[in-house]
Amino acid sequence: MVWNRALKDRFEAESGAVLKDWGGQVPAAIVFPNNYRLGMSNLGIHALYKWFNNREDFLAERVFWDEQELSTSGALSVESRRPLTDFSVLAFSVSWELDYFNIPRILRAAGLPVYARDRDESHPLIIGGGATLTANPAPTAAFFDAVCIGEAEAILPGLLDTLKTGGTTPRHQLLAQLATLPGIYVPGHSKHAVKRLYTADMDSFPVSTQVFTDDTEFGDMYLLEVQRGCRFACRFCLVAGAFCPFRWRSVEVLLSEAAKNLKYRNRVALVGPVVSEHPQILELLRCLREMGFSLSMGSMRVKPISTEVITELVKGGVKSLTIAPEAGSDHMRRAIGKGFSDDDVAEAVGKIGAAGIRQLTLYAMVGLPEEKDEDAADLAALVLRCKAEADKYRLLLSLNVSAFVPKPQTSFERQPMAAAADINRRFEMLSRSLAPRGVKVKPDNVDWGLVQAALSRGDERLAAVIETMDRMSLAGWRRAMKQQGLSTEDYAHRRYDDNEALPWGVVEM
Ligand code: SF4
Incomplete structure (x- = not known):
């Protein structure tokens, strides 16, 4: 009851939300597997909400993951505060691997079977989509009846038409129909790799904030x-x-x-x-x-970088920017396909400072393929060179550095993640060299980086691990992996041979 009231207040504080009458349309819940604040900061949620509600034959409401809500009332929609079981379709939008853990938790809290194989006609159809599922649907495929591979604008018209007409179709028949649609992967039904769909016509699908609230990361x-x-x-x-x-x-x-x-x-x-x-x-x-x-x-490319553009941003009130040298030497940058030099980085810092930006964050990665400790030393030297340049303009400089996590569907998809000890040692080298010289260094947590690497390039076996995690903790993850006889290191540090089949082979880019 308390949470119901909180949801009502939340809905009333929003502008731009849509509350359609229930009756006649197919009810769909747009589900974000993290909290309201993060979800409302995600343009994918706004876009889905718009595309579903633009159709007269569908109505869409939003559902977020919130510990407090789930412990008191199960997952309720923001608009009409209905439980997920009232909807015919649940459309999950997933853009971060560590949100996978919340998918089974939401389903369980709503009283729905977690695995697709255990659901029948009495349950909503559960569809996944988003950046990480497009790249590799394998670890979470068992939770979804179907997974969208690619962009909603290109996939939804065919998908929603099929769902609309398929209301009374037996589930196995409907899933077989969905498996014939372009851009839809139906675990157990899709017979070939599914080709990613994208829209070439961006102008027909403008995407921007649909629902305004003060409770977002972007205020x-x-x-x-x-x-x-x-x-x-x-x-x-x-x-x-x-x-x-x-x-x-x-x-x-x-x-x-x-x-x-x-x-x-x-x-x-x-x-x-x-x-x-x-x-x-x-x-x-x-x-x-x-x-x-x-x-x-938020960010600009190091090269090309235009003084006119930065000046225009400053006139528009921008005070801080991020640029990403990614690595600390020309040879490492060549190895990762970044086409600019140390000189270009220093020049970009000078242009940004001269134009009147007050804060600059440099972003880089550690643990890149073939990287050595000397490369971290080169990165520290480059940052100090940038600091000297920044000081000329009283530009405040900081360094955000994360562990390189090999991603599926990239040129480095078969490469192993570096050992945690090597990454941590290089993080420490950077902090030791830079902090005393006035550069704030913000390194990532390597242990969670390893979990992310495992989930990112993982296979179907991880579903059982994801399903047993009742809260997000490293200890819980390690326990769950052990119970399943799996090892984070085997996944994260694995090098796939050139001719070895990949878990994400079900997707064709
Ligand atoms: S390909 Fe390179 S420049 Fe383009 S978004 Fe990725 S990191 Fe940035």
Whole structure:
């Protein structure tokens, strides 16, 4: 009851949510396997909500994972506060491997069988989608009746038409029908690798914040997706491997979308893997400012980098930026497919400082294939060179460094993750060299990096591990892995031979 009241308050504090009458349409729950705040900061959830509710034959409500909610009332939708069992379709949007643990927890809390094999016509159809499931659906496939491989805009029309007409179709027959659709993987039914679907026509599908709430990671900002994919081909990067080709929306469509939402927020965050590569980025920034928006753009590529673009961002109120040298030497950067040099990095820092940005975060990885301790020393030296450049402009510099996790569907998909001891030693080298010189170093947690590596390149056996984790803890993970006779290290540090079949072979990019 208490939680019901909290959900009602949450819904009433939102703007832009849709509450359709129940009756006549297929009810679908858009499920985000993490809390409301993170879910509402995720544009994928906003896009799904829009595409489902744009159809007259469907209604969509949102469900988030929240410990408090699940312990008191099970998973309820934000809009009408109904349980998941009231919906015909549950559409999970999953974009982070560590959220896998919440999938069975939500299903269990809702009173639904966790495994697809145990569900029948009396249960909703449960569909998964999102970045990590597109890259490798294997570890969670057993929980879903079907998995979307690719982008919702391209897959949903065919999928929803089939679900609409399939209401009375026996489940096994409906699953067989779904397996014939492009971009749909149905475990146990799909006979061939499923080809990823993406939309070439970005302008017909503008994506931006649909529901406004103060309870997001982005606070007062309106999120506007500018582009997808990337024209570069960094060997470690999932964007290059699984979200190509590089596509963008026209300035006209972006401005028209932004204009509709100026009444809710006057600060716009431009979203996309390489927003600064939009061919008309300068025009876009200027027009948004002229409309009355202040601007936010999280990161920029080191090269090419435009002083005019940075200046425009500063005029739009941007005070901090991130750039990603990724590695500390020209030879390591060549090895990972980054086409710029140490000099380019230092020059970018100078341009950013000179334009008036106040805080700059450098992002890099440690534990890259063939990396040695000397490469971490090179990274420290590059950061100090950047610090000297930043100091000329009173630009505050910090370093975020994470462990390299090999991802499926990238050039490094068969490579092992480096040993935890090597990564931790290099993290320490960086902290020791940089912290006394005034550069804050924020390293990732390597143990969770190993779990992420296991889940990212894992196979179907991991479903039993994910299913038994009743809360997210390293001890619980280790226990569950041991119970299943599995080892994190075997997954994370495994090198797949060139001719060896991969667990994500069910997906064709
Ligand atoms: S790391 Fe950045 S530049 Fe490289 S492919 Fe990925 S998105 Fe593009």
